[in-house]
Amino acid sequence: DAMVIQNPRYQVTQFGKPVTLSCSQTLNHNVMYWYQQKSSQAPKLLFHYYDKDFNNEADTPDNFQSRRPNTSFCFLDIRSPGLGDAAMYLCATSGQGLGSPLHFGNGTRLTVT
């Protein structure tokens, strides 16, 4: 089945130690997204790629970066994780046209110690 895969499911990092979360897709979708979801809250859009074009949300901290080396893969880099960055990080994809819904992976739960 075509899907969005996130690895790892659980990630523990130390305060200030860079960490990278991975996402891959077999849907061949143009658009890939990263969302941050804290406990009992809605997913919050951090940024998205439309093909190779990077689109950052205005309130996304500089501490969060992303890379998309090809259509299938997208990475979320947190340069210096703080305790407040502990959250579920969700990757999603969509097609390019109106009416193309988001398809989510099952997320990576990040713990910062």
Place this chain on the structure above:
Amino acid sequence: GESVGLHLPTLSVQEGDNSIINCAYSNSASDYFIWYKQESGKGPQFIIDIRSNMDKRQGQRVTVLLNKTVKHLSLQIAATQPGDSAVYFCAENGGSNTGNQFYFGTGTSLTVIP
């Protein structure tokens, strides 16, 4: 980001009853809306969507209603089952001029009582 909100954070219903989950959105330019179901420890799962040129769309046991005049969206679940217990989010795209961004509402936690 956009402001998309829900009226009720929690909802409890008896098994077999119908459920209605509401959502208000603020951007009148939004032209595409989606309802998602999220179970604990999982990513959001697509339930049903609707475009702004429609006011109602039906799926299997679910119906989405869109009222553009008051910027309101609702999800109706017929004959609610224990497996429907989850958090439900609405999402809107903010209008085509914002590209492909999707913004989520606060979420409603639905509990089905057997």
